[in-house]
Amino acid sequence: MKKLVAVAATFTLGAMLAACSPAAQNETAEAADQISADANATMGAAVNDTDAAADRAFGSAEATMDNAGAALDNAAGDARDATGAALKDAGNAIEQ
Incomplete structure (x- = not known):
């Protein structure tokens, strides 16, 4: 949000200085x-993060699902063995 305000302020200042000398216009x-390059770099870093x-x-969720599947498989195997023994x-x- 601060960057957006800074960019807006810079462009407003740039518009105000548009009537100034060519050197001032170039500096503006x-x-x-x-500022645009800095904003783009910041946005690129945010996207990467x-x-x-x-x-x-997603990796953590996948590992959790894999662990839950293995636990269910083990429980089913134990139930199968217990049922076989009972029979x-x-x-x-x-x-x-």
Whole structure:
């Protein structure tokens, strides 16, 4: 927000100085170019930071889903084994 205000103020100042000498106009144009370059660099860095944060968040979510899937798989295997053992015990009890 501060950068936006600074850019707006610079362009307003530039418009006010437009009636000045060519040297002042050149200096104003150079200052406006520098501010634009700084704003673009800041926005580029913000985009890169946001992309990196999103990649980390998606990686973390993927790992959590993988861990949950493995836990469910283990629980299903344990339930299968317990059911098999119970059926064996029941069969042995009937046999006796």
